Amino acid sequence: MGEDRAKLLPFYLVIDMSYSMEGENLQAANDIMPALADAIAENPIIGDKVRFGLVDFADDAQVLLPLCDLLDPDITLPGLMTRGGTSYAAAFRLMRKQIEHDVLQLKADNYSVHRPAMFFLSDGAPTDHDHDWRSAFHELTHYDRQTGTGFAMYPNVIPFGVANADPRTMQSLIHPADGVKQMRMFVMDEGNKPAVAIRAMAEILISSVLNSGMGMATGSSGIALPDPDQLPGGVSSHTADEDFL
Amino acid sequence: MSAPGGRHAAVERPERPPGRPVDIGDPGRAAATVVPRPDGRFPFHNDIVADAARVPGPAGGELHLLAASVRGLSHLYYGKVRQDAFGHLVTRDGRWLVAAVADGVSAGSHSHVAAEIVTRLGCRLLVEQLDDRPAAELDWRAVLDGVGGEIVRHARQRLGLVDSTLPDVAGRLAATALFAVVAVDPAETGDRPVHVMSLGDTSAWVLRPGAPPAWDPLQAVKNDGSVVASAATMALPGVPVELAPPVTTSLTPGEALVLMSDGVGDPLGGGTGEVGEYLAGAWREPPDPFTFIAQVGFRRRTYDDDRTVLAVWPVQ
Numbered sequence: 433m434g435e436d437r438a439k440l441l442p443f444y445l446v447i448d449m450s451y452s453m454e455g456e457n458l459q460a461a462n463d464i465m466p467a468l469a470d471a472i473a474e475n476p477i478i479g480d481k482v483r484f485g486l487v488d489f490a491d492d493a494q495v496l497l498p499l500c501d502l503l504d505p506d507i508t509l510p511g512l513m514t515r516g517g518t519s520y521a522a523a524f525r526l527m528r529k530q531i532e533h534d535v536l537q538l539k540a541d542n543y544s545v546h547r548p549a550m551f552f553l554s555d556g557a558p559t560d561h562d563h564d565w566r567s568a569f570h571e572l573t574h575y576d577r578q579t580g581t582g583f584a585m586y587p588n589v590i591p592f593g594v595a596n597a598d599p600r601t602m603q604s605l606i607h608p609a610d611g612v613k614q615m616r617m618f619v620m621d622e623g624n625k626p627a628v629a630i631r632a633m634a635e636i637l638i639s640s641v642l643n644s645g646m647g648m649a650t651g652s653s654g655i656a657l658p659d660p661d662q663l664p665g666g667v668s669s670h671t672a673d674e675d676f677l
Numbered sequence: 678m679s680a681p682g683g684r685h686a687a688v689e690r691p692e693r694p695p696g697r698p699v700d701i702g703d704p705g706r707a708a709a710t711v712v713p714r715p716d717g718r719f720p721f722h723n724d725i726v727a728d729a730a731r732v733p734g735p736a737g738g739e740l741h742l743l744a745a746s747v748r749g750l751s752h753l754y755y756g757k758v759r760q761d762a763f764g765h766l767v768t769r770d771g772r773w774l775v776a777a778v779a780d781g782v783s784a785g786s787h788s789h790v791a792a793e794i795v796t797r798l799g800c801r802l803l804v805e806q807l808d809d810r811p812a813a814e815l816d817w818r819a820v821l822d823g824v825g826g827e828i829v830r831h832a833r834q835r836l837g838l839v840d841s842t843l844p845d846v847a848g849r850l851a852a853t854a855l856f857a858v859v860a861v862d863p864a865e866t867g868d869r870p871v872h873v874m875s876l877g878d879t880s881a882w883v884l885r886p887g888a889p890p891a892w893d894p895l896q897a898v899k900n901d902g903s904v905v906a907s908a909a910t911m912a913l914p915g916v917p918v919e920l921a922p923p924v925t926t927s928l929t930p931g932e933a934l935v936l937m938s939d940g941v942g943d944p945l946g947g948g949t950g951e952v953g954e955y956l957a958g959a960w961r962e963p964p965d966p967f968t969f970i971a972q973v974g975f976r977r978r979t980y981d982d983d984r985t986v987l988a989v990w991p992v993q
Contacts, residue, residue, distance in 0.1 A: 435946030438979040476707035477754045481979045547905045584904040646755055
């Protein structure tokens with residue numbers, strides 16, 4: 433083994449661009465990336481380490497911004513546009529492929545890579561078959577350390593549910609669901625405006641990214657989600673085993 | 678400011694180039710922009726500590742020792758104390774140099790104290806053992822247990838964790854441990870025996886001369902072959918049931934024994950890249966201590982952990 437050029441923390445935002453996101457919600461979604469870039473620019477410790485990628489999905493999924501350094505002056509932040517249904521399966525399949533590609537590329541370029549984190553924002557129920565998206569999610573997240581089977585580069589998944597996203601479905605996407613590195617989901621409180629909730633999710637995303645720098649300085653090696661009592665108003669946080677409905 | 682010819686005009690200042698940081702590759706944006714913040718909880722714990730000494734042996738041999746521990750960029754930025762430590766001690770008969778490097782586990786608020794206990798008490802326990810037994814027969818488990826016990830005692834008596842379990846204590850203060858026992862005088866062959874014991878990801882290396890010089894690791898290289906990097910490590914006060922045996926090697930003139938925390942070990946990797954090349958060149962011979970501190974604190978993008986190196990060169 434040689435040596436690494438730097439150690440990186442990859443983050444992905446995977447965002448629902450079904451037609452129901454049109455209007456105010458779309459505007460709120462489009463504001464996420466510039467706000468994140470501004471926040472990262474303010475924190476040199478995390479700014480040196482973070483790589484961010486943006487993927488959207490509707491009937492299909494696409495990489496809008498390949499994993500990159502948001503502070504690179506040559507980067508142009510893409511605009512989001514709504515375009516169809518809500519295929520979770522397409523999103524998960526693309527992420528499986530994309531993460532593998534990105535991690536292998538970074539390692540080939542002599543970077544040390546921490547486990548990726550994936551924020552998954554949806555405003556509705558999946559339009560594909562239950563079995564279809566569940567098996568795609570399994571392929572993205574399943575890994576058996578003992579036998580080495582599955583996807584060793586599996587991401588930590590943090591679901592963000594707004595508007596008509598089904599909390600039970602979102603809850604089943606929390607990964608890891610248990611253990612010392614268990615993740616949580618964030619869902620919009622009933623009666624809140626989706627655009628307001630999306631702005632709250634952006635805040636949570638940004639503080640998670642920034643906290644992960646502090647986390648590395650204080651012992652954890654990846655994403656550090658905000659404490660439930662420090663959430664912006666109108667959203668709540670739940671673990672995979674919480675019976676909150 | 679005084680005008681030319683003012684009252685300071687007569688004072689002659691010797692020209693000395695300003696101290697310059699050492700960059701290896703891209704120093705990163707943080708190196709230029711981080712404002713160092715103090716850790717108000719521990720105002721008397723220094724950011725940078727260093728030692729330089731030539732240790733004489735009873736038979737005329739000598740070891741040149743340099744050590745430096747530097748608070749990392751990340752701890753500077755977040756206003757957290759330096760958690761690495763080093764220590765060294767010579768046996769009463771002068772025949773053995775005992776050296777230690779420890780890295781406090783970041784999650785614990787008092788892990789810098791654990792690192793100091795490991796390096797100070799660990800060296801003392803080793804020196805006591807070497808009073809009446811050969812270095813090859815050291816009871817390493819007794820050393821680790823002794824240090825681990827002191828960390829628990831400190832937590833219970835000084836930090837108010839009265840009825841705390843081992844995991845409670847480890848959550849508050851824990852540190853890796855690396856010890857080396859080096860003969861001060863050479864054997865008849867000209868070599869000096871070295872015994873190394875390591876718990877966690879602090880690492881020991883022999884830097885061997887050659888073209889290019891080689892970094893010879895005395896333990897498995899961290900994260901080598903792993904798909905995604907992990908920060909998990911073993912640390913005292915926990916002593917594993919199965920203890921890896923100590924590593925025995927020897928040091929010849931021209932070589933150096935280098936003990937380091939992962940703040941240096943991680944960017945060094947397997948030692949075959951530009952960090953390895955730079956440090957091997959820098960430490961072919963012992964530099965002056967001020968230069969050594971700057972070298973240990975080299976700047977490299979994203980490598981913002983505390984840095985500690987203790988290096989020993991046999992004197993010809």
